[in-house]
Amino acid sequence: xxxxxxxQGSFIxxxxxxxxxxxxxxxxxxxxxxxxxxxxxxxxxxxxxWLERKISAAAQQRIxxxxxxxxxxxxxxxxxxxxxxxxxxxxxxxxxxxxxxxxAIVVVPVFLSFLIVPFGQNLVITxxxxxxxxxxxxxxxxxxxxxxxxxxxxxxxxxxxxxxAAAQSISYEIPLxxxxxxxxxxxxxxxxxxxxQQQSGYGILGWNVWRQPVGFVIFWVAALAECERxxxxxxxxxxxxxxxxxxxxxxxxxxxxxxxxxxxLVLSALIVSILYLGGWSFPIPIEWMAGWLGVSETAPWLQxxxxxxxxxxxxxxxxxxxxxxxxxxxxxxxxxxDQLLDLGWKxxxxxxxxxxxxxxxxxxxxxxxxxx
Amino acid sequence: xxxxxxxxxxxxxxxxxxxxxxxxGVVLLENIVYSAFLLGGVFISMAGLxxxxxxxxxxxxxxxxxxxxxxxxxxxxIMLVNKRQAFPQVKLAWIGRAATAAVCAGLxxxxxxxxxxxxxxxxxxxxxxxxxxxxxxxxxxxxxxxxFELASVLLLxxxxxxxxxxxxxxxxxxxxxxxxxxxxxxxxxRPRELVSAGQSSSPNPSDED
Numbered sequence: 230x231x232x233x234x235x236x237q238g239s240f241i242x243x244x245x246x247x248x249x250x251x252x253x254x255x256x257x258x259x260x261x262x263x264x265x266x267x268x269x270x271x272x273x274x275x276x277x278x279w280l281e282r283k284i285s286a287a288a289q290q291r292i293x294x295x296x297x298x299x300x301x302x303x304x305x306x307x308x309x310x311x312x313x314x315x316x317x318x319x320x321x322x323x324x325x326x327x328x329x330x331x332x333a334i335v336v337v338p339v340f341l342s343f344l345i346v347p348f349g350q351n352l353v354i355t356x357x358x359x360x361x362x363x364x365x366x367x368x369x370x371x372x373x374x375x376x377x378x379x380x381x382x383x384x385x386x387x388x389x390x391x392x393x394a395a396a397q398s399i400s401y402e403i404p405l406x407x408x409x410x411x412x413x414x415x416x417x418x419x420x421x422x423x424x425x426q427q428q429s430g431y432g433i434l435g436w437n438v439w440r441q442p443v444g445f446v447i448f449w450v451a452a453l454a455e456c457e458r459x460x461x462x463x464x465x466x467x468x469x470x471x472x473x474x475x476x477x478x479x480x481x482x483x484x485x486x487x488x489x490x491x492x493x494l495v496l497s498a499l500i501v502s503i504l505y506l507g508g509w510s511f512p513i514p515i516e517w518m519a520g521w522l523g524v525s526e527t528a529p530w531l532q533x534x535x536x537x538x539x540x541x542x543x544x545x546x547x548x549x550x551x552x553x554x555x556x557x558x559x560x561x562x563x564x565x566x567d568q569l570l571d572l573g574w575k576x577x578x579x580x581x582x583x584x585x586x587x588x589x590x591x592x593x594x595x596x597x598x599x600x601x
Numbered sequence: 602x603x604x605x606x607x608x609x610x611x612x613x614x615x616x617x618x619x620x621x622x623x624x625x626g627v628v629l630l631e632n633i634v635y636s637a638f639l640l641g642g643v644f645i646s647m648a649g650l651x652x653x654x655x656x657x658x659x660x661x662x663x664x665x666x667x668x669x670x671x672x673x674x675x676x677x678x679i680m681l682v683n684k685r686q687a688f689p690q691v692k693l694a695w696i697g698r699a700a701t702a703a704v705c706a707g708l709x710x711x712x713x714x715x716x717x718x719x720x721x722x723x724x725x726x727x728x729x730x731x732x733x734x735x736x737x738x739x740x741x742x743x744x745x746x747x748x749f750e751l752a753s754v755l756l757l758x759x760x761x762x763x764x765x766x767x768x769x770x771x772x773x774x775x776x777x778x779x780x781x782x783x784x785x786x787x788x789x790x791r792p793r794e795l796v797s798a799g800q801s802s803s804p805n806p807s808d809e810d
Binding site: 252255256327357358359362363365366367369370372373376377380388392395396399402419420 | 658664673676
């Protein structure tokens, strides 16, 4: 049962052997995974921005960024540096406190949500029992920041954009939560680790996407709407609202909205891969392959290979979904606000309710296949 | 004191300071938008206190419902009804104020007696931790079934009411003899023809294509 590597245990043990008390060793361990996750989330922005530029260029038969770094991969870093050094303007009639707080409130919950994203059996910051529910709760804080930004800018386009963003994210949170609920019902747990464990028995055949195809589509559409990606980028629809709630922002405060939206996209892709695509598990279970090769499951090198493969698989699945999102953005036109709300309330909500009921019925009828 | 106890103590102090500070801000600040945002701060720090009490599910539910739904709804209300107009002087306003003061004093007295009469001994039972989710669910469907269902009926009523208000197909009858309501008490709405009335007497048929 206790498979995978216990990095924390071995780190504390190593420091303990060097003569440090256990409490001090633990205190030295605590910031390390958090920093690691913060850094990798930040790096993921650069990767995603680069992907977005290259893929959009390919979609429009351009070359895209070319000169900054190999294949233009440092272009996002250059843009970020430029944003840091831009002048930070607060409009004269704006509310300076709320204007400054708004972007922070949008970004912080997104980074906090990485708390529950597992990259392996023990490769997660905390395995809390309410894992996925915590993510839903945290993502409901963002509308407050958007409203704050929209209101404090003292600009009608900003206010309209903020109100639209909040309305959109509230309406799509309900189908999102209902789709998650169907998965939770099958895995009998809210913990992300348990959700992946429950899919891991039969390789690619055991992934939730086969048992929850409707839930998968609902979740993906709702997650795109939560991230305000095209076709659902109504809050910043350029032709109607200038740039929505971001209109008055400059410099790094504008950059924070940008960071928030890209990290949120990566986070949503990670959550989709955890909920529906088996998380860190390989399409063929590692235990089977070890059995065919005649290697003991507890061999240390196999554990290291399995852990690295797990991280690789999680990232691969997530970035496949990011690729899909970018491709969607550059091929699909924007919907109107009434179409957006119609889709959310009149289509996704009933369909996700029916999906939930069907899952419950299937769980009662076939407890073997649907996690009795 | 171990590391965990120290962290708990410091975060308890921070959360309490944050909660009291933002609660005072909600009551004392003039600007209603600031009050609404600070209310979110109060709810968040309460969620933090729940986490310190090992009640992660309640904390997440607190954030989801109070911050994500109730507070956003309050903000929506403020921002959509942001009419800057002076309220007309109401006669006998002191009755309302006296009633408010009486209710507040009564609430304060009630809470004080509750605080004083409760035994605050810390329970020696092991905290439920992660299995609290299951326990809450079991309570909802056994001994707390009636309040749970009543709450859902209340929500359903609110939903139906919201739909009726938003559709505006139902217009209240205005009796011609009675005086009109003062401007401040009326819903700000554009008078609209009923569907049946619009069909019979369409002034310009060419508009309909």
